[in-house]
Amino acid sequence: MSPRLAWIGLGNMGRGMAANLAAKGPQTTPLIIYNRTAARAEAFVKATPNTTVSASLADTVTKADIIFTCVSDDAAITSLITSALTTDVKNKLFVDCSTIHPDTTTTVHQQLTAAGARFVASPVFGAPAMAAAGQVICVLAGEAADVAVVKPYTTGVIAKSFLDFSGSAPAKASQLKVLGNTFVIGMVESIAEGLVVAEKTGLGTDALMQFFENVFPGPYVAYANRMRTGDYYKREEPLFGIDLVRKDARHALDMARNAGATMRGVELADRYMEKVQEKQGEKGDLAGIYGAVRQEGGLEFEN
Ligand SMILES: NC(=O)c1ccc[n+]([C@@H]2O[C@H](COP(=O)([O-])OP(=O)(O)OC[C@H]3O[C@@H](n4cnc5c(N)ncnc54)[C@H](OP(=O)(O)O)[C@@H]3O)[C@@H](O)[C@H]2O)c1
Structure with a gap:
């Protein structure tokens, strides 16, 4: 069965990437959508086929196998991951597309792996118009096996290409x-x-x-x-x-x-x-x- 995907964060960048993932990703189930401001998630799901809204972060994490995040800054990802860690995250793969300090990436990586989850850093280059067009450039770093899982959702889906740091610490991407x-x-x-x-x-x-x-x-x-x-x-x-x-x-x-x-x-x-x-x-x-x-x-x- 294809893994169940979730997307968290519908800002200028997240909106476009999530829409492309829903439209062109290889997954066979609707993309679970969560955003801190719920109205944004509801409007997005209404306008975007192959998506389903999730009312809570805990529900999102529980239902998904691969969780993409794209939020504003270090404080946002830190609070999001802290909340996510109150649910069982064992074997779940988190893929963070936010631009954050490499030290924050390392902390998030350590917290998730300590709880039995996996983590790939995937910050992106490209303006919101490129995100909307599925043309960002992903920078992928993490365990090689985990990066391999993420690649099919990048080129031709949300991205025009990726920079490959398979096997490197996630902080390298940041x-x-x-x-x-x-x-x-x-x-x-x-x-x-x-x-x-x-x-x-x-x-x-x-x-x-x-x-x-x-x-x-x-x-x-x-x-x-x-x-x-x-x-x-x-x-x-x-x-x-x-x-x-x-x-x-x-x-x-x-x-x-x-x-x-x-x-x-x-x-x-x-x-x-x-x-x-x-x-x-x-x-x-x-x-x-x-x-x-x-x-x-x-x-x-x-x-
Ligand atoms: N804009 C660009 O040109 C660009 C290009 C490449 C990379 N980036 C990077 O991509 C990331 C997203 O950028 P963006 O332009 O999409 O930002 P944005 O438009 O400001 O959107 C930020 C997103 O983060 C969410 N958020 C903020 N604080 C949160 C918190 N404490 N907990 C949960 N969610 C929170 C917001 O939710 P709400 O809807 O509730 O506010 C929103 O979904 C940033 O790291 C940015 O540096 C941006």
């Missing part, structure tokens, strides 16, 4: 994910600076767009478009919430510090992100760095 996000942060900061300088020198942002389209197609173009169209400050719900990105920056800086290294670029970007958070609170988005750089250049935050 290390790579956190380090990888510093490249996204650096890219966004340099696009923001470039657009402001292009505007202020009279070169023009159209010229810079041509450069991005021809030399750096892909994420550079997507983020530059979000900035030019005002999508960096107009959203009710951010695509990459500033509190989540600052969490990633903190983890990267901590990782570097513990290893005796520095990441000055991340420190600088975080100063801009602090301004975005002050200005926009929970609505702040990573792309809002553009607004902060604009202000420093004597322009309005909003373009």
